[in-house]
Each structure stands twice: as C-alpha cells, then as structure tokens.
Amino acid sequence: MRKLGQVVIKQFGVFGSILILGTVGYWVVFMIVLPQLIMLDYSFRPFLPLRKMGGPEDIYTLKNYIVLFTNEFHRAIFIKTIWASVIVTVSALFVCYPISFYLAKVAKGARFSLVLLGLIVPYWINELLRIFAWQLILADTGIFNQLLLSINLVADPINFRAGNGAVIMGMVYAYILFMVFPLYNAMESLDRNQIDAARDLGASWPRIHKRIVIPHAKPGIAVGCIMTFMLAAGSIAAPQLLGSPSSFWFTQVIYTNFETANWNQGAAYSMVLAGLCLVFIFSMMKIFKVNLRDIAK
Template sequence: MKDLVKRYGLMLTSYMVIASLVWIVLLVILPYFMMVNYSFRPNLVAADIGGPMDHYTISNYVTLFQNQVHFHVFLNTIWGGAMVTFICLCVCYPIAYHLAKVATPQRAAFLLLLLVIPFWINEILRTFAWFIILAYQGPLNAFLKFFHIIDKPIRYLSGNGAVMVGMVYAFILFMVFPIYNAMESMDKNQVEAARDLGAPTWRIHWRVVMPHAKPGIAVGCIMTFMLAVSSYAVPSILGSTNSRWFTEIIYQWFFEGQNWPQGSAYAFILLLLCIIFILVMMRVFKVGLTDIAK
C-alpha cells in the first residue's frame, strides 16, 4: 500500500482501492452469497416466502445425486472439460514454444495476430460457423466425399466430438498465452546447453522447458477447464441429446423450470468443482498463488 501511495499519490490510490472493493463486493461476493442463500431454501411461491415452509434445507443438493440423469450429465461435464483441457494443452504447448523460442519476433507477432483475429468475432457466431462446417450436409463432409475419403456423410453433431472441437477452438487462446508468457522468460541458453550435452528433444522439454513453464501450464489448464465446464453456448449449439452439458441443466432450472433454489444449488456445485480443480492443479504442478499471479 505504501508503494502505491508513493507511486500514484493518496487520492488516486484511495480511488483504486475503493473501486476494487466495490467491484469485488457488488459483482463477486454479493451475487455468490445470494446464490448460496438461494441454494439452501425450498422453491416456494411468493405467498409462502418468509412463512413456516421457508427454512434452510439441503434437499436441493441431494437432488443431484438422486437424479441419475443429472448426475450422469455432471460426470460427463467433468470428463468433457478435462478432455478439452488436455487437448488444448497438447495443441497449444508446441505453438507456445514455437512462438516463444523458435520464431523470430516479427514472425511471432504475425502468428499471434493470426491467432487473435478470429476472436474479434463473437463467440456465438464462431460456434455457428462450426455448426455449419460440421453439419451432415456441411462443407467438411462434402470435402471428404469429394476426395473419396468417406462413402457417406458422418453425423459429427450427434455426440461430444463436435462440442469438444468447438470448445478447443473457443478457448485455445486461454491456453496459448499463459504458456507463451511463461516460456518467453526462459533463457534459451538452457535449451542449447541441454542439447549440447546430448539430451534428446523430449527430455529437454520434460526436464528444462516444462518445469520453467509450470505456472503458465497451470494457469492455462485452470482457465480452460473452468471455461469449458461453465460454457453454455458451445454445447447448446453443437451438442445433442446425447451430449448435454451441466450448464444446460442449470439454465433449465433457472429459466424453464423457474426453480431458482435448485438452479443455485447446481451452480454452486459447479463452482465448488472449479475450486477443487484449481487446488488440484496447484498441487500437481507444485505452484502457489504467487506463481500463478505472475
């Protein structure tokens, strides 16, 4: 705080602190507090709110484990989010390494621009573009049939495959940039020294590059997983009845079923899942909050 006062002055520092507190309290703490409060209450009509039937209960949480369909969707969402995170890591790691340590600054800037430009378009429009590409009579099937790779069109939109493709494309930047930022600070001489000592490429990455990039990998995995499991637009557009996402059920409780307590309980369970995943990633990569904040 003293450093901030010295740098920006008392008035500007006070303004930044107050603005941050207002932001955190009104847009983070208070909404979550209301959601948790809703999740422990029964779904009542307006006339019964505040009456003898209005009491705290855990029935909204028990519903998830009693409803086998919802519980299966919840597990499928965890698995799908983990798979999207793993695929993004496999795709983005070599891209980030090439941008940070192989490409020239001019080439790296050009490639980063190519990665960023598609994201100037709204996510829903990009998802609908994938819907057209992966449609039964879409251009992908037409291309594969033209070159006689397939005999008949494939229904890409009937399972989790299309959802994962759309999510990997939608969240690829959230994996690339943290890893790229972590690798960029690494001394290239470390890689050259390991290569001069006879280490193969895979060992150089396992023993030199990846340990240095651990904070970036952890941040990328955390952000990608949280965005994947909490996504609604991608699974609702590219998914089917066989690939429902937990967020779709939350949406149905809130807006179709008008059961806000049940929807709040499901939303809070999803929040707990994200918190647990953050703690697991920090434990797996052996990084702390200060490492992630860098």
C-alpha cells in the first residue's frame, strides 16, 4: 500500500494524489460500503409501521431471510433465476469465444476494425432501447417469425416470450461485450507461435484450443463468466420487458418489495442475491484455478 502511494504521488504530485485518492475513497465509502451496510441493517429488522420503528418490536431478526425458504413461490423464482443466469453465462461464452479468438488471433487491419465496430456501435444506444428492439424482433409479427413463416418452417407464429427464451436471448445480446473483451484480453497475449507450432506438429483445432488456448485464456473466461452472471442475475430491464408472468425474475421480486415499501424484505433478498454472486465468483476462481491477481490482469 505504501509503495502504491509513493507511485501515485510520483506520477500525479501531492495535490493530484490527494484528489485522486480522496475521490476513490469517497466513492468506495459513500457509494458502495455505506449503502451496503445500511441495506444489511434493514435486512435484519422487521417490517414495521413508522410509529413503531425504534420501539420494543424493532429488534434484529432472521425473519426476512427465513421467508425465502418458507415462501415456495419466491424460492422457486430464486432457483429459476440462478439456473437461467447460468444458461445466459454459458450461452454468452459459447457465442463470444469464437468471436474473441477471431479478433485476437485471426482478424487483422480492416477486418479487425469492422468486427470491433460491429460489436461496439450497437452499444452507443441505451440498453432499454436495445431491449425494446428485441421486443419487436421476437414479436408475433417480428423478424424471426416472419422469416420462419416465409420459409415454411412453422405454420403459426411462435410466442418466444412464453417462457424464458426471449429473456435469455436478450441478456446474451445485452451483455456480449462483458464476455468478449475479457476473453480477447486474455487471448491477445497468447504467443501465436505456440498455435503455429501445434499445427505444424499435426494437432487439430479442437486439440489446440483444449491444450493451448483455453488454459491460457482461463483468467479471461473466469472474468467474463463472473461479469455476465452478475449482470444477468441482477438484471430487471430484460425480464420486465421481454419476459412473461411465467418468466418472473428474482430481481422483480426485490423491486416489488421496495415498491410496496417493504424495504426490509427487499433488503434481505438483495443480500441473498449479493451473497450468491460472491459464491459464484469464488466458484469460478476455484474451477478455473485462478486468483485475484490473475483476474486483475
């Protein structure tokens, strides 16, 4: 820490260092730590009318957390959200892996710029507008259904929004950059000579990816999976706009609690979701055998 402070002072001077470190410290304390502590405090307190707050009934309790395990509807939504978020993460990995490899080791010059622009330009538009666009694409009279009807693959329009399909597709698209760039960053540092040497020795492309590319890209895979899962599990716009009553998301349950002024229950559910994300982070680190230093790269 002292060494880091000396580097910052040397780079930006005393005044600049105080400004930078003060801004970062303010952001961490007042925008991250303090709100989380307040949320944690709310989660252990019962939902009471304003006149009873601070009274003898206002005690710390686990009741708000126990509700999740006793309410079958909320428990089912919570499990469904975890499973659907895993599907979103795995789907994004399968979609983004070849794109990242192409950008890192195949595309050069104009092709690299064209693919990169194709990925980035749509994100100049607000996320809500992009999700609304998916509403139009997946509608009964949307592009997908019109294409399927025109080639006679289906007799009637498919209701893509009946289950979780539309939500998963929308999320994979919405968070594609959060998977592509960590993978690209990891693959870009791989020495191309290793791949060429393996090809010269007769290794197939699946074997090259299994033995060379994927082991080297493990930190990028871990970061991409962590970011995509956390964004999917915490999303509310995509389930709200692309989902149906049967595709209710756990974040919608949390939002409903806050909207009905039951902040205590909403805070407890938020803490459970945050705890789940932490478990997922450490699980990815364990599975891919990486540490925080590897991820930071």
